[in-house]
Amino acid sequence: KAGVTQTPRYLIKTRGQQVTLSCSPISGHRSVSWYQQTPGQGLQFLFEYFSETQRNKGNFPGRFSGRQFSNSRSEMNVSTLELGDSALYLCASSPEDRIQFFGPGTRLTVL
Amino acid sequence: EDQVTQSPEALRLQEGESSSLNCSYTVSGLRGLFWYRQDPGKGPEFLFTLYSAGEEKEKERLKATLTKKESFLHITAPKPEDSATYLCAVQAVGSQGNLIFGKGTKLSVKP
Numbered sequence: 635k636a637g638v639t640q641t642p643r644y645l646i647k648t649r650g651q652q653v654t655l656s657c658s659p660i661s662g663h664r665s666v667s668w669y670q671q672t673p674g675q676g677l678q679f680l681f682e683y684f685s686e687t688q689r690n691k692g693n694f695p696g697r698f699s700g701r702q703f704s705n706s707r708s709e710m711n712v713s714t715l716e717l718g719d720s721a722l723y724l725c726a727s728s729p730e731d732r733i734q735f736f737g738p739g740t741r742l743t744v745l
Numbered sequence: 746e747d748q749v750t751q752s753p754e755a756l757r758l759q760e761g762e763s764s765s766l767n768c769s770y771t772v773s774g775l776r777g778l779f780w781y782r783q784d785p786g787k788g789p790e791f792l793f794t795l796y797s798a799g800e801e802k803e804k805e806r807l808k809a810t811l812t813k814k815e816s817f818l819h820i821t822a823p824k825p826e827d828s829a830t831y832l833c834a835v836q837a838v839g840s841q842g843n844l845i846f847g848k849g850t851k852l853s854v855k856p
Contacts, residue, residue, distance in 0.1 A: 669846075676848045679845070737788050
């Protein structure tokens, strides 16, 4: 099976802009989770979607949002970008809300 | 508050020198404990999942164990290709899709 894919792999934006990241889960996986990874904070949970519904959300401001489509593909959006949003954004998919398999991530740099 | 602490932060070993990585956790109810390996610029790669105290899992030179308060990742006769950051994460009961990660242990194995 193909693994989790994320696009784009690298992104450079300026403060105040918005960005949309995409994630395609492993075929048959219905749960998709998003994480932010920074050197200082490590991996932090953003939100999780299952069958197009957000089931869980981490402690991030409302500028961070996401959605899931009927084919389980997911997108996350960050509006009004800040310098501190520079990070590696990781998507993980799971078949039954247990073991999560991660994609390669999207490296976002905010200038 | 649920949290995960990993030690040491960094570990340097000579090839063949066995050692252990520690993951201490506090969680209201443990649904599962996960070990991942992360190489620079890549997403975490799943290694093991443990569900109950006393459980052990092995894969090549790696062995993971679990008690009620901590988990150990034992590395036997490591090779340079084992160099990576090892991440420990827990999932709490009732917490869909949310893994709480430790900051990781960066392992370097010198030939």
